[in-house]
Amino acid sequence: MKNVLISMMTVCMLTISASSYAAEPASHAAASADGAQVGGDAKAGMSHGEVRKVDLAAGKLTIRHGPLENLGMDAMTMAFKVKDPAMLSQVKSGDSIDFVAEEVDGALTVMKLEKR
Known part of the structure; x- marks a missing residue:
């Protein structure tokens, strides 16, 4: 039972980490090559x-x-x-x-x- 709980916690942590990592580049995707924000000021x-x-x-x-x-x-x-x-x-x-x-x-x- 202990091994099952540890495995479930590990899967949850990896899922959260992976989704956080995948979301990060999207916040930078609005920047163009010259540093100006696309669609912004x-x-x-x-x-x-x-x-x-x-x-x-x-x-x-x-x-x-x-x-x-x-x-x-x-x-x-x-x-x-x-x-x-x-x-x-x-x-x-x-x-x-x-x-x-x-x-x-x-x-x-x-x-x-x-x-x-």
Whole structure:
């Protein structure tokens, strides 16, 4: 009898574990490749920050930002390259922005930028 109860408990635990494991990817399925939520707010995949410096010569923005979840980075201030040099003329020091940064050829690069 004891073996039957242990077997039943094991089956129940495995069933619960398997259903939990199977449900997890579905919660992430709504995210697209660029980090934006499909069918949700377009800014959901963007990080928030404040422009601290615009360096036209180097083609970089220094941004004080919150966590960059897609890169696994904590909040900090750092310089980023920009995908398109035209982005540098869209902002100035002190502007609040939403942005998407990715690692491109070993350099952190702003791929998308919107003033808030």
